[in-house]
Amino acid sequence: MDKKERFEAVRQRRAPDFMPVWPRVMSQMLYSHGYLLPDVTGHDWYDADKVTEAVLASIKEVDYDVAIPSYVDYGFGVPPLGGNIMIPEKFGLAAGTTDDQPVKSKDDWARVQKLMAQYDVTKTDPRMAGCLEVIKNVSAAVGDQMPLVPMYYVGTTAAMFLFRPNEAFLEDTYDDPDWVSEMCDLATEWAIDWIGAQYEAGCNSVCFTAETMGTLMLSPKMCIQFNLPCIRKLVEAVKKNHGQATWLHIHGDMTSPKAYEYLELLVKEAGVEGFHFDEYNPPDWIKTEVIDKLGVSACIITDGADIVKGPPEAIDAQVKDQISKIGDGLGVIMAPSCQVLPATPQENFKAWVDATHEHGKYPLA
């Protein structure tokens, strides 16, 4: 099987030759190639050549099976709306937003709405234009061999990153919920355009969208209120416009009854095809309660801290243990948690990928 066939088998819950591996995200591939974030991006610039070099080196050296074919961050879109972003000088998962966000009070909202109406996701923010350039380069180099997934946020996460300071936005959820819904809706429309641009640039597989507040920050009730309609809209648009399904990255423990109810709605009402959780959700629960009961595919998650710490022998044992807990393993892809952070030793990450490929041979033992 090639990488596309392997991931396709997971999506259809058939046996691949061996378990595929989901990539590390954001700046991790840059650090492993010797770059710090200020080497590749700033407030209004993005070095597409350096990022292309790092992405392709990461794919080649680590040999994972699905790729996010560029460096994407939380700050995309923000400077042209009047906000500031922060580029970590030393360590940092990504360039991020600051308290100096475009919508400091509701008085700013009309101005920002006008800017959003004029926004061209391919041109307005030079950082996003650079990101698309990388996707074109990576697609030309390896797009025939492996799944390349577009990536951006949805709902409350997208709205907070684009518009409002974190704490203010979280307070808005109580103080002005209708406005929160309006911000989520507009941010999701923007996300749909941005994901569309990534497909145009060469992405060729499922859409990978992220709701990183999840039940880590919001109650399942609020997730259903604010995020479910946005995710449904994004899933439908991706299917209609690009013929692709959507996978959702969500933070938080989803095993409680209330969180599980949200999960069910994400599948049955929003049409999410696959999930990428975090380390709060154990592999046996993901297999039985998510993949088998809800009829979707999902990543099982290795705690990134274990990959960071190593050594390779311990990583191998951890992967073997995880795979021993997932029965037939159909519908499963292995993924690192978000805690696989910058400067993770390359040999540890490679050991994790190799261990998954080795212990994940189908049929599973």
Added chain:
Amino acid sequence: MSDFPELTQAVIDGNRNKVIEIVNAELEKGASPQSLLSEYMIPGMLEVGNLMQEGEYFIPEVLRSAKAMKGVLEILEPLLEASGGAQSEGYIVIGTVDGDIHDIGKNLVTMLLKGSGFTVNDLGVSVKSEAFVEALKEKEGALLLGLSALITPTLDEMPVVIKAIEEAGLRDRVKIMVGGAPVTQEFADEIGADGTAEDAAAAVTLAKELLAA
């Protein structure tokens, strides 16, 4: 029907206006600012921490309660100062270590600690070891230090801070708690910290335990 007094319940509900209204009314009737704080409001924030640990409260709910506390503390603090100062659960210096600019977790811990009666000196993000030492030197007696990190490589900065505190001769009177997504109990033990907690609410419990030890 709530089991809590009305003021405590208003803190739990994050109802800032109601908290201020009740406090003002009670002050007019001659209530002691210290008793309003320690008998009604701090128990409210402790219950908020419990609800968070039970998965009933999430960040917006905690923020609302913390903001309600903050609003009323602006009224009470001058009165408490005038009557000799508030009784504090303890003094804690807190910050995200050098090289790390993430602050949501640290801010949440800070809010819960303040709401639970601690005096918190929040040094912010990317704080150098010398700044932690200087802040601790400014206070006498037993102190707490909270070190936060989200990014794995910056974990290495935590033992650097601990060493700086030892070299400054402060370690005997400073209890050190470390926290953040990549921090484990094993790591805390390894670097010689006094403890770590799974979440913000547990950090308050740990702070109390460390100062009582």
